[in-house]
Amino acid sequence: MTTSRRILGALAAAGATALVLSGCVAKADVAAGASFDVSSTDSACSVSGATAKSGTLVFDVANESSQTSEFYLLAEDGLRIVGEVENIAPSASRTLTVVAQPGTYYTLCKPGMVGDGVGKAEFTVTGDRVEVTGEDAEQKQQAVDLYAAFVKDQVGQLVPAVDTFVAAYESGDDDAARAQFPQVRAYYERIEPVAEALGDLDPRIDFREVDAVADGLDWTGFHRIEKDLWVPAQDALNADGETPAWQDWAPSTPEERAGYGDQLIADAQELYDYVHSDDFTTALEDQGIGGISNGAIALLDEVATGKISGEEDWWSGTDLYDFAANVEGSKMAFSLVQDFAASQGSEGKTLVSEIEDGYAALESALAKHGSLTDGFVAYSDLTEDDKREFTDLINALAEPLSQLTGTVLD
Template identity: 50%
Template sequence: MNRRLVIPALVAGLLLTSACTDNTAATGDARTLTVNASDTECNVSAAEAPSGTLTFKVTNDGSKINEFYLLADDGLRIVAEIENIGPGLSRDLVLTAPAGNYFTACKPGMVGDGIRGGFTVTDSGEDVGPKGEDAELVAEADAQYASYVRDQVDQLLVKTQTFADLVKARDDDAARALYADARVHWERVETVAESFGDLDPQMDAREADLEAGDEFTGWHRLEKDLWPARAEGYTPMTDEERAAVADRLVADTNTLYDRTRDMTFTASDIANGAKGLLDEVATGKVTGEEEYWSRTDLWDFQANVDGAKVAWEGLRPLLQRKDEALDSQIGQAFADLQTLLDKHRSGDGFVTYDQLSASDVKELADSVNTLSEPLSKMAGVILS
């Protein structure tokens, strides 16, 4: 879940002049930029780069886990992102960017509005994107992934409507039974949903990530009302309040449905989306923070892994041509992680998160990290 990246346009404008400092570094390549992210700054080595394949080499110099984003000119749509950058660690974000205006953003602590700066991609005069056989393979991957996204959103819409009807009817047992199954379809395409920055906070914000004045809506607002046992002193929603939240969730899901009908994806979109889904596992699901009330985190965990695997599989023909060893490493890491997840199955789903031991959680976290490392290299390889 992308936590509160959307900020008002006026605030974004005010941040442009001070948030991301131009501290140009001599990388020897105008398309390779360094980013020094701290708890208070987001220093990008240049404020512009020529169109083509860009690499942002992000180092976290702060004390908090950080994230880095490239946003479209509206300040809402996420073009590409990397999450879960621990203190002292470095990560690369590789993407293909056409000419245009963008924002860069760091997000220390993975909360708040982010430290933003303006960024321009100038027209290099070169064709942006793959060529020849690579272009054909990317086109196939795009068609497959776009179809997958549409199918998942189709199923999400149907199940969300059913879930909302059950919530409004106060058929809580049936609503609780459907909750995790319906959310699977959101989690499988979560990074695509997050790319629409206005929808994600409304549909998937966790209460712990809200700031003063934020409205608590969406899936997790209803989750809390259905599983209030861990909410000390909680006052249940009235029928009217429940209906308002449920109807808004359905309306937002319809908006997501409309926006994904004609979406297309570049190779960097798909590759970075796969890595982004693993980041979602690392920052929320494996820690048990995502589904705080229902404890259904392992359903989300599996769905994020499913979506990442579909993205990788679509790019495999291209990746195998460029680096067969990396492709094999990713495949083995996916298989090993799935074996661990399968240990915690129960019926058609999984055990609840509270049934995991500390060693279970560590084992899963280590396996996620083992997969994350080679998966993070995929974009750089296929765009080379």
């Protein structure tokens, strides 16, 4: 039984109460001037304003660039991600809805979804902190506690699993390491947006080679180890589809394996320390209910931007494991806010029903190819029809899911 199912079972046993987070702000507050238009081009990120009062902020992002783009609201250090929308196709639009506390932030667009991005600009939020008030306060805090417990549980399982995985890798027991690789990653993939909010931690743990090269970073983490475990064939290409896999490449020496393995252990421990810190608790409370619903959206975006194309686990072909774990984490986050969304009248109930149907259809399609418990087929075994089915189902779920944050914040 997966951790997400265990926690969902606990929710059911606790009773059918509406579970939401802090930061519920009336729609009238949005209409009062907290809505911004964003234009993402190849060279600029133009936001229609640079200041707002604390509370619900809505950024309507239009991608006017020639590339798929992303939009970020960053914390004052310019590294931590407060909110994001990914995978915005050219000529398409997406909406980011967040609850922002007073402070200094930065807006940024990333055409092509790699590199440092363009148009980074300061964004100031004034006013008072948004506090939890009213009869829903207890349920909101319960949702915060449940989501924090889920994240801590996943990271708590990740750390020892990484230790065991690295021990096999460093000792040269590649068969054992290959068997463990997709299972270890599942713990991380369910809660990946938490690590993404910590600056360069996610790049150290989970960057693909092509991403590290594009950003000028040392390539470490799961995918660096993956390439050692699944040695590329002489005629193989890297994930960019152009560079020969053996160009400037040699399998790691035992000393290099020790370095990569020890770094992954240290990075997993850093993530563990963070999710058990006051900073993590404060971040959850500051982001409020929008933080959880945006996490559900971000995890589905992870599927759309890497797993569905087979580019994530380029050497091992274990993308469906990551795919399934992302979906589990996304559904878990959704489960904590769905009752509150459904309480927003008939439109909310319809939205929740559409999202539930979307998850069910996606899970059914995944089940045709295996499971996290029993294993999935290699990504190369999927037909073009299989990939097209997944793409259609992800797009069908992404549309109503993108409305979730705005609905629960009404």
